[in-house]
Amino acid sequence: MTRFSIFPAGNKQRALTERFLLSASAYVVGISLAWIATAFELAEISTPVLVWSTGIISFFIVGMYFLYRFGANNNIEDSVLTRLQMLAAIGWSSFFIFHTQELRGAFLMVYLFITMFSFFTLNRAQTVLIAFLIAAAYGWVILFDWVRQTPGFNLQVNLLQWVILSAVLVWLCAIAGYMTHVREKVRKSSIKIQQQNALIKEANQELEQALAKMELMANTDELTGIGNRHYFRQQAHSMVKQQYVDENSFAVCLVDVDHFKCINDQYGHHKGDRALKQIARELRVALPDETILARFGGEEFVVLLPNAALKSTMEQCEKMRTSIEQYRFSELELSAPLTVSIGATLFCSGDNLDSALRRADQSLYKAKEAGRNKCAYDFSLDPSLKQDLNLDSSIT
Numbered sequence: 001m002t003r004f005s006i007f008p009a010g011n012k013q014r015a016l017t018e019r020f021l022l023s024a025s026a027y028v029v030g031i032s033l034a035w036i037a038t039a040f041e042l043a044e045i046s047t048p049v050l051v052w053s054t055g056i057i058s059f060f061i062v063g064m065y066f067l068y069r070f071g072a073n074n075n076i077e078d079s080v081l082t083r084l085q086m087l088a089a090i091g092w093s094s095f096f097i098f099h100t101q102e103l104r105g106a107f108l109m110v111y112l113f114i115t116m117f118s119f120f121t122l123n124r125a126q127t128v129l130i131a132f133l134i135a136a137a138y139g140w141v142i143l144f145d146w147v148r149q150t151p152g153f154n155l156q157v158n159l160l161q162w163v164i165l166s167a168v169l170v171w172l173c174a175i176a177g178y179m180t181h182v183r184e185k186v187r188k189s190s191i192k193i194q195q196q197n198a199l200i201k202e203a204n205q206e207l208e209q210a211l212a213k214m215e216l217m218a219n220t221d222e223l224t225g226i227g228n229r230h231y232f233r234q235q236a237h238s239m240v241k242q243q244y245v246d247e248n249s250f251a252v253c254l255v256d257v258d259h260f261k262c263i264n265d266q267y268g269h270h271k272g273d274r275a276l277k278q279i280a281r282e283l284r285v286a287l288p289d290e291t292i293l294a295r296f297g298g299e300e301f302v303v304l305l306p307n308a309a310l311k312s313t314m315e316q317c318e319k320m321r322t323s324i325e326q327y328r329f330s331e332l333e334l335s336a337p338l339t340v341s342i343g344a345t346l347f348c349s350g351d352n353l354d355s356a357l358r359r360a361d362q363s364l365y366k367a368k369e370a371g372r373n374k375c376a377y378d379f380s381l382d383p384s385l386k387q388d389l390n391l392d393s394s395i396t
């Protein structure tokens with residue numbers, strides 16, 4: 001069961017409720033003063049009038065509190081309800097001031113208290129209007145007393161009080177004007193800061209995008225669109241690090257196009273370029289997604305097969321070789337298929353990247369020597385292979 005809180009949820013609504021309770025405390029002080037003044041016969045309010053006015057004010061306070069507490073004020077145009085509160089406060093204060101004579105000077109303080117509330121939300125013009133209403137209300141009280149010749153009424157004292165009250169109100173209006181100015185300045189600066197933050201955020205995003213683009217460009221082979229040598233180095237180093245942690249071996253394969261010089265010579269560099277692009281695409285299709293494929297240089301590609309073992313490496317190399325062998329290069333009228341030779345090795349514990357690349361390159365050389373369109377392997381570092389197969393390298 002949720003406990004009832006006297007304050008509503010939400011910062012704005014809570015602030016409004018707190019502000020209202022603060023002004024309600026002024027009503028309570030005002031009513032209490034009226035009761036005390038009546039008890040000491042300093043005010044002319046009859047007990048029934050005092051009782052019903054106290055009842056109505058209490059009802060007003062409770063009603064307003066529930067408006068704020070349950071957010072009903074948001075359905076009203078002036079959702080802060082400042083004007084309504086001000087008018088009510090001026091009305092009630094004038095009512096009590098009208099019923100006092102000797103304590104009237106003290107009760108006039110309530111008017112100033114009301115004006116000070118305008119500092120929270122009203123602008124200069126609205127504060128001036130409130131001050132004008134207060135001066136007018138007290139003016140009416142004086143006029144009424146003078147016309148009906150209220151016993152104990154002193155016109156001179158009341159007029160002097162009215163002048164003093166008006167002077168203080170003018171002074172409060174000047175302060176309200178200054179506060180409006182400061183508030184507006186703070187609001188404008190905060191809007192400016194927000195706009196600048198938005199611009200900085202936008203610039204950061206653009207910078208991040210530009211950096212990402214630059215990184216992509218730095219890692220991409222311009223001709224084929226796959227990773228370049230730099231990309232390969234990066235990926236290989238992170239796989240080496242991972243291998244040190246989980247000890248899962250990975251395969252390093254060098255894929256070299258056979259007799260590519262003849263393609264260039266026969267069909268020209270442009271068609272040679274297009275053939276390289278198609279080879280890169282075919283290799284990508286033949287390989288699993290998690291495989292790293294990069295152009296090592298010229299007509300040579302490099303492949304890193306994560307979590308590879310002897311069998312899976314041989315299967316993948318064979319898959320790459322056959323996929324190129326079977327691919328029909330429509331732009332080239334070839335009498336024999338375009339093929340690749342592949343040299344592969346496993347990167348195992350205690351290995352290093354340069355020696356793995358050297359082994360793969362030596363295997364590639366063997367594949368070329370064996371007639372091309374072949375896969376050759378150097379699994380000499382794989383301990384399981386040494387035990388099970390007793391082989392240092394194999395050519396298929």
Ligand SMILES: Nc1nc2c(ncn2[C@@H]2O[C@H](COP(=O)(O)OP(=O)(O)OP(=O)(O)O)[C@@H](O)[C@H]2O)c(=O)[nH]1
Nearest residue numbers: 256257258259260261262264269270272273298299
């Ligand atoms: N079209 C094109 N050709 C390239 C590119 N890079 C390298 N080559 C060519 O690839 C050929 C490589 O020739 P070689 O190293 O003799 O090797 P190969 O002719 O493929 O013969 P083997 O590798 O021994 O089977 C050269 O003619 C290079 O000019 C490139 O980006 N585009």
